[in-house]
Amino acid sequence: MGMRKVAIIGAGMTKFGEHWDRGFRDLVIEAGIKAIEDAKLTGNEISAGYVGTMAPGSLVGQEHAGALIADYMGLNPVPITRVEGACASGSLALRQGMMAVASGMHDIVVVGGVEKMTDLSTADVSEILGGAGDQEWELFNGITFPGLYAMMARRYMHEYGAGPEMLAAAAVKNHRNGAMNPYAQFQKEITLTDVLNSKTVADPLKVLDCSPITDGAAAVVLAPLDKAKDYMKNPVEIVASAQASGTLALHDRPTLSGIPAAQIAAQKAYAQAGMAPQDIDVAEVHDCFTIAELMAIEDLGFFPRGEGGKATLEGKTAIGNGRVVAVNTSGGLKAAGHPVGATGIKQAVEITWQLRGQAGKRQVPDAEIGLSHNVGGSGATAVVHIYRKVGA
C-alpha cells in the first residue's frame, strides 16, 4: 500500500494505583517523559501526538486533553489529538499514531493513554463507565457493567458447561503475574478460594472477578522503522493494527459467549502480519472481568471455542509454560489495574518490555512476537495490535 513500517522506540508508564497526590496532567506527563527519555529524544523531534482517555470531563471536569498535554509537556505548538473509544481509547490512540507515521505525515509521534479515576466515589465512577454501554437501553433499565459481563459469563457457562473456578483461575494467574510487576496496582497473590468466596457483584461474578478503579498513564514513542535504530538499539516493530466495531448494546449481538468485533479485529491483524495465533509468544488481553479473558483467548484463536476456561484452569496461559502463549504478564487489568484510557497503551508498553527482554521476573523466555487486545465497553470497539522484536 506504500505505507511505511512503524516501530516503538520508547516506552514508559506510571505505577498504576491510587495516586491521591497526583492529578490527570501529572500522571500523563510522567508517562510521556519516561517514554521520551527511553527513546533518548530531546523533545524537538516530536511532530505530533495522540492521547487516549475515556472520560476526563466526567471524572475530573477536564476536556480538551490534547491541548492540556501539549501545553504541560512543553510541546506547543505540536498538535496533540484526543481519541475516545471507551476502555479501548488507548489502543485507538496507538492506531492513530501508527497511521500518522505509516502514512508519512509524521516521523516521530508520541502516543499516550491516561485516566484519573479515584477523585470520585465508586458509585459515581461506575455510572460514568456505564456510558460505554447503551445509556438509554441498557443503563437506564438498571444494568451495570459487571452485570453485562455477568450475562456473558452466564451464556458462556451455559453453552460450554464451564464452572466458576475456570473464571476464577484467570484472576489467580493475573494476580500471580501482577505480584512480579512493580507497576501493578495489586502485587499480591490470591487463591481460587479467595475469588470464589468473595462478595457477589453481579451473579455469577464476584468482586475478585472484576478489575479495579485505577489512576495511571502510559506512553510510547513511534518512529518509521528505517529510522528507529537511530534512536533505540532494540526497537519493536508494530506489524499489525486492526480495529472493528460491534453493536453498542450487548443484547444486539448474535452471541454473548464471545466478542464478534474482537474476532474480526484478530483475523484482520493476523492477515496483516502474515501470522497465526500459534506464532504469538506473549499477549496482553482485555480482562476487565475474568470472563473477558476466557472469551479473549478464544476470540484470538489461542484456544478453540469453549476451551479457554479449561486451558486457563490448567495453567496453559501462565508465564513459562512453554506450551501455548503467556497471557497478561503485566497482571492484566485485574491485577495491574485498569485506568481505562491508559490500558491499551500499558499493554503496548508491557509487550515492548517483553520483546526487549526487560520484563524482570515476569519475563517470557525468548519472546519474539507479542499481541495486544483491547476492548471498549462490552465489545462495541475492539483493537488488536501485533508486535515483533526487530531482527526476529
Add this chain to the structure above:
Amino acid sequence: MKESVSLTWRRIPERYRILGTVCKNCDAYFFPLRQVCPKCRRKGRIEPHKFSGRGTVYSFTEIHSGPAGFESQVPYVMAIVELEEGPRCTGQVVDAKLEDVKIGDPVEAVFRQIQVDGDEGLIHYGFKFRKVKQ
C-alpha cells in the same frame, strides 16, 4: 443518570408501549427502534412496529451492587430477553429471585416504575419483564 424531562419524554412511545420498527425489505424487527436496517442499509424500508412484549430469557444476572437510582432495589434480577419477533433487549425481571429464573423461561413485558431521581426529581417509567406461568 439523572435524565432531563425532554430526554426521558422523547423515549416514551418506545419505553411505555414497546414500539420499535421493522424493515419491510428484509422482515427484520428492531427494538429499540432503528432508523437504518444494518443489512439493507439504503435499500431498507423502515416502518413502526408495536411489539407484543412476549419473549424468553436469553441470559440473566442478579445485581448486588446497583447504580444510582437503584440502590433500594438490590439485589434484583436483570435479563436479556429475546422478544418473539426476534430482537433482544435488556430489562429487569420482577417478582422473581435468582433461583427462580432459567435461560429459556417465557416472560412478558409489564409497565413499571424504573427509577426515581432523588426526592424531588423525575419518576421514570418503562418496561420490565415477569415470568409467564406455563
